[in-house]
Amino acid sequence: MGNADSPNPGLADVVTIDGPSGAGKGTVAGLLAARLGWHLLDSGALYRVVGVVAERRGVDLADADALADMARGLDIAFTESVTDDAVSVAVVVDGTDETSAIRAAEAEDPASRVAAVTDVRTVLGDVQRSFRRPPGLVADGRDMGTVVFPDARLKIFLTASVGVRAERRMRQLAADRRRLKDQHAGDSLRAPRGDSAAALTAVRARTEARDQRDRTRDVSPLVPATDAVTIDSTALSIDSVMTEVMALVRKRGLDR
Ligand code: C5P
Numbered sequence: 001m002g003n004a005d006s007p008n009p010g011l012a013d014v015v016t017i018d019g020p021s022g023a024g025k026g027t028v029a030g031l032l033a034a035r036l037g038w039h040l041l042d043s044g045a046l047y048r049v050v051g052v053v054a055e056r057r058g059v060d061l062a063d064a065d066a067l068a069d070m071a072r073g074l075d076i077a078f079t080e081s082v083t084d085d086a087v088s089v090a091v092v093v094d095g096t097d098e099t100s101a102i103r104a105a106e107a108e109d110p111a112s113r114v115a116a117v118t119d120v121r122t123v124l125g126d127v128q129r130s131f132r133r134p135p136g137l138v139a140d141g142r143d144m145g146t147v148v149f150p151d152a153r154l155k156i157f158l159t160a161s162v163g164v165r166a167e168r169r170m171r172q173l174a175a176d177r178r179r180l181k182d183q184h185a186g187d188s189l190r191a192p193r194g195d196s197a198a199a200l201t202a203v204r205a206r207t208e209a210r211d212q213r214d215r216t217r218d219v220s221p222l223v224p225a226t227d228a229v230t231i232d233s234t235a236l237s238i239d240s241v242m243t244e245v246m247a248l249v250r251k252r253g254l255d256r
Contacts, residue, residue, distance in 0.1 A: 012133055020211050049074065072123050
């Protein structure tokens with residue numbers, strides 16, 4: 001439960017990690033959740049689920065009512081596990097494991113489209129708040145510190161140059177593809193193959209388009225909370241980012 005310094009002593013403490021795609025939020029959030037022994041909320045996974053299922057069912061991504069109804073009816077379950085000192089989540093939707101489907105490159109665009117729909121955000125906001133459980137929650141996304149958990153004890157805004165973020169995203173997609181191939185299911189991903197400049201340019205263009213949509217939408221746009229600490233990871237290793245994050249965590253007494 002929240003410690004005595006918490007503005008909400010009855011509620012579990014929250015650390016939020018917001019920022020644009022590819023800044024390293026997911027990696028940092030997973031490592032931090034494992035170090036603190038807290039729960040993890042990957043809020044982007046929820047938008048990815050709604051986008052992927054809507055496309056599969058032929059729901060119009062511009063039909064706010066139909067999307068919100070569909071989102072309300074989904075049974076979404078996260079299963080946490082610890083691998084390589086980091087918490088990761090498997091995502092089961094209506095009884096089917098959709099973890100690979102929502103991590104695919106194809107899921108990015110529909111996710112950021114449905115994320116611009118106010119009623120979808122209202123439905124998913126309630127789901128996100130239900131993740132707040134003792135001993136604490138590390139939540140990563142775009143509006144965790146600004147809208148969903150405004151009373152978070154520590155808010156981090158993690159950013160990096162668009163070039164570096166595109167390179168990281170490309171490496172992540174390649175790793176996902178290798179993992180899927182190992183599971184004999186690798187042919188469904190449209191991620192660019194190889195390390196060619198053209199592939200990187202394509203990932204960069206997609207990253208910029210998604211950033212633009214996330215930053216300029218009317219509802220919960222991607223902006224740092226006024227009380228967030230910004231960390232620019234462009235020239236930092238994950239270890240260096242974690243050193244900075246852990247210093248902030250200790251300063252706020254959250255590692256007790
Ligand atoms: O973080 P991830 O890349 O999985 O997020 C997918 C999309 O979901 C983002 O591009 C963004 O449009 C949306 N999103 C959001 N608010 C969040 C998390 C994700 O709008 N809290």
